[in-house]
Amino acid sequence: MRKPRPQGLCIIFDVNPYCHKESQLDKLQPQTAKRRPLVSEDNPIRVFVSHNFVEDGDYLRVFEFLECVDKFFYLNCSKPENIPGTGGLEAIKEELLSQIEPAEAVIILASHFNEHTDLVRYQMDVAEAGGKPMIAMRPFGGLAETPEELSNRVKEHIGWNEREIADALRRQARLEDTARWDVIDFP
16 A cells, blocks of 8 residues: 655656756757757857858847847857958858857847848758758847748757747757746745
């Protein structure tokens, strides 16, 4: 006969495969899906944010939001100031390729896709070819919709929220489990 469980006691079992050293699930997954080291000051997430070689409001806003997140470390791989002076379209493509290559994740801004579709489409093609996970950010302010082509090509589609941005980067770049509880204190 089983002992009755005391009232008010809750037992939670952790079935997350990322929390165990090496489970059977880990052995079945391809090498690329293995968990990468956690984000730290010594090991920041390398991020590329779509741009059209201009530091516009949405581009800068992404980094303002990321700076608000406590204990989140990232390295910006995008350099909109590095516009090639000569060489035309081929030079621009080479510059974008060199910026996207070291990134672990790519953030695509829907506002950039709407304004410079061909340039952002090329950035997405480079990210896909390099196996970089892409995260789309809705247009800021909620007045416009994200184009369907963009939504269909990315792994995550998120809004403008610092926690949501950081969690999406952790999930896509490092395969971290970002499930957390919110604690609400009532006065």
